[in-house]
């Protein structure tokens with residue numbers, strides 16, 4: 256990262272050196288597993304960690320190293336590891352800071368995979384957790400136990416876009432000697448830098464905005480040199496959650512347009528959020544860029560812009576299946592579980608990402624059947640709005656018929 260350049264420049268140029276043999280500008284793909292050493296002593300000092308270097312493909316490769324260094328610098332961290340998925344990054348970060356008998360406080364509306372990992376696998380390793388509403392930071396003090404070692408948060412959260420105060424939570428964590436882990440997937444390092452606000456570890460699903468093209472599964476963990484070294488050798492290395500060089504190359508290519516993509520995602524999302532808020536068939540819109548959003552002030556303070564995800568609720572007194580019908584009426588937006596792609600993607604949390612929650616329990620999680628999540632794409636915003644408008648018309652007709 257060059258201090259004299261701004262982020263739009265650094266996102267392209269950081270770790271993007273031409274290769275020494277031919278001056279190739281794009282990063283070469285090194286599908287390397289085997290490395291040759293000049294003698295056994297050198298090999299031995301690399302494997303023992305005395306000397307820097309890579310000795311086997313499961314611990315990394317030179318293409319991944321470029322990606323890791325680049326994202327570490329963009330997040331303002333010491334080092335990073337690139338791993339095989341966002342869930343690999345999340346499980347590695349938790350296993351990295353927690354041991355048997357430890358306890359972690361987790362934000363209530365956490366990503367489904369994280370929820371599943373904590374419910375099903377973590378207890379088998381003696382890891383305890385509690386879900387806490389961290390919009391009230393006093394809750395940390397209320398729920399902290401003798402064996403609490405970490406706090407795990409996501410902000411903005413999925414799907415309600417709840418904003419948590421990273422700086423305030425980090426201060427309590429420092430005071431109580433807890434590690435703070437932040438899932439920064441929705442923001443990317445362009446829009447939010449949790450480490451600068453006091454967090455210890457940042458995780459990403461690089462599958463989403465960082466790669467940005469819906470064709471790679473990958474994750475990143477950013478943290479201190481020591482933490483990353485342990486995670487690389489003893490977690491990623493031993494569990495084998497490594498990323499292929501080819502995938503790294505794709506992400507390095509995608510990341511060059513991250514800044515410009517995020518700008519367009521945010522610009523489109525802001526306009527769509529305003530359009531939705533004004534629509535008579537919409538009950539509520541969750542987008543931190545709206546004045547009406549509970550976390551608007553805080554979002555302005557800690558985020559550079561508001562991101563590309565909007566959730567909204569239709570007035571469901573019309574009929575129960577209105578949310579699904581609306582989604583099925585869209586023509587441009589594609590029904591998909593993913594987010595952060597050039598295409599506008601839409602999903603119905605109650606029957607898709609959160610399908611395992613029984614209907615009667617939906618309100619407990621702040622969900623309803625009329626809630627819709629939109630990952631606003633890079634298309635012309637008027638085309639996205641026209642698509643929404645024609646879907647509103649269709650369900651209005653249907654409603655008038657059932658009436």
Ligand SMILES: *Cc1c(COP(=O)(O)O)cnc(C)c1O
Pocket residue numbers: 340341342343366368409413438440441459460461462463472473474594
């Ligand atoms: C998608 C996602 C993940 C999981 O990432 P994968 O790459 O699918 O494993 C984690 N956190 C958030 C916020 C996500 O959106």
